[in-house]
Amino acid sequence: MVDFDILIIGGGIAGAGLGAALAGRRRVLLVEAEDQCGRHATGRSAAFWLESYGGPAVIPLSRASHDFLAGHGWLRTRGAIHLARAYVFDSLPALERLDRAALEARIPGLRFAWQHGRDEPSCADIDVAALHAHYLAELRRGGGQVRTAAGLVAAVWDGKTWIATLAEGARVTASILVNAAGAWADPVAKIAAVAPLGITPKRRTMVQLRVGQNGLRHLPLVADADGGFYFKGEGDRSIWLSPHDETDSAPCDAAAEEIDVATAIARFEQVVDWPVEAVERRWAGLRSFAPDRIPVYGFDRAQPGFFWCVGQGGFGIQTAPAASALAAALLLGDQPALDPMPFDPARFG
Ligand SMILES: Cc1cc2nc3c(=O)[nH]c(=O)nc-3n(C[C@H](O)[C@H](O)[C@H](O)COP(=O)(O)OP(=O)(O)OC[C@H]3O[C@@H](n4cnc5c(N)ncnc54)[C@H](O)[C@@H]3O)c2cc1C
Structure with a gap:
């Protein structure tokens, strides 16, 4: 039997948010190369929610994320x-x-x-640290695991299962590999012998x-x-x-x-x-x-065991709740609340 249903690469807001949305429904392992999650883009943002930002494909994600953020008290209106x-x-x-x-x-x-x-x-500051910590806690509460200092160094697909090697030689198996590696999205695809998208x-x-x-x-x-x-x-x-x-x-x-x-x-x-x-x-x-500046959520066209969760540009925090829900629905085979088509990796041919 495989160790995990879903192996998420990257512990920033994208990987953590998706992990939280999947926890309890699938056996999830999130691996992060650094000794702490959130070291890169997620820990360095300007931390605002700005509805008009990001263009027509992104605005629905930001809007759909607002009530979740506000409901938890993680927005402070600034204008x-x-x-x-x-x-x-x-x-x-x-x-x-x-x-x-x-x-x-x-x-x-x-x-x-x-x-x-x-x-x-309506522009507001986001409490990014609270949001990110909440996601990691939800992931763990749902039975998921988080391993830091555990960067993915090799991933081999045997036709049904990923055999992944992590830093220091640990091996795990999983049915689906999720690429949530931020700036390292294309290098992680290459590790898994998947064609990069040009992130x-x-x-x-x-x-x-x-x-x-x-x-x-x-x-x-x-x-x-x-x-x-x-x-x-x-x-x-x-x-x-x-x-x-x-x-x-x-x-x-x-x-x-x-x-x-x-x-x-x-x-x-x-x-x-x-x-x-x-x-x-x-x-x-x-x-x-991504080349069209729209984030990418969906299974790779040529490698159906590989899922993209990348290209969050300058809006990855303010869209995280809706984007995580959308990506989780696609992974679980549920009906997504938002149209997934604009985000489909297949648009890159
Ligand atoms: C200066 C700045 C200001 C910003 N301001 C805002 C803002 O106001 N509002 C907003 O919504 N967004 C903002 N953003 C954008 C937002 O920060 C990003 O969209 C978001 O953090 C991306 O999250 P991520 O999880 O994809 O990437 P990251 O947070 O970078 O996470 C990716 C993780 O993957 C890990 N990783 C890479 N390779 C491997 C591997 N082989 N194995 C395991 N792990 C690996 C990395 O170590 C990293 O921790 C800003 C960004 C910057 C830089």
Whole structure:
């Protein structure tokens, strides 16, 4: 008999969320290469839920995740303001328009160039650590196992069963292998002799700045409609800022590059007149995208024992509840609540 029904590779939000949704229904083992789950993209996010983000395929996942997150108390409403110099809001038609006077009232010290805005009051901070810990706890409560420092190094399909070798030589067998390896999605496919989909990791930088301005803790998320930056309040005089970078990267332990930190600050200084006093923290993580920037949930076309749960881009946290439920339904043969077609790996031919 096989050891497990489902072997999940990767202990970030994607693997943990799916594991929680499957626990109690199948025998699940989740393996994580690091000595702790959540070390990579999941532990480095900007932690917000923004309904308008991600495009038409992603928005239903974000919407369908909202009540689960809010119901557990893991959302704290912050609001978002989309800013523009010239009027460029065709993609946000449903959001209320903010004129210059309204923008000045919400963002003190806003430079004159920024004349146009849109209001997205439902934007919220997500308690990512609580969500991720909940998923791992649910997985274990349902009888599933989690092994850390147990990266997948080999996987052989004998026609019915996966024989997987983990770091330090441990062997396990499973009927289905789930690829939830984030930036390592394509390398994990190659380990299993499955054709990669072209999942590309892209580095995104975050900077925590101390600035000469008070009262910032609850500042809305301020996002450039042209995609040059976003920032949100962190402490009374500090913000989290990103230059919205997307630099192709090999899968790795990403770190913030000096040039991206400098770019972030230069762009920020063109938005508000708050003096930058110090860079308190900097970090970077890898957001991984399929070629069409839509996540991938489903069985591989050529290898039916291999399931893709990858390409969560910059929305893997805010979509996790609905995406996990969708992926679990596909794995269990249940009727999914959302249309799985946009996410089908078969779209890559
Ligand atoms: C700076 C930044 C800001 C972001 N902001 C937001 C935001 O505000 N809201 C939002 O919703 N999303 C945001 N995201 C995106 C979100 O963080 C990701 O979409 C999500 O965390 C992806 O989760 P994951 O589980 O797929 O990947 P990861 O969390 O990277 O997990 C994959 C895991 O697989 C493991 N692994 C790899 N290879 C193997 C192997 N061979 N064997 C075993 N394990 C392996 C890795 O060690 C890793 O822990 C942001 C991302 C970044 C980087």
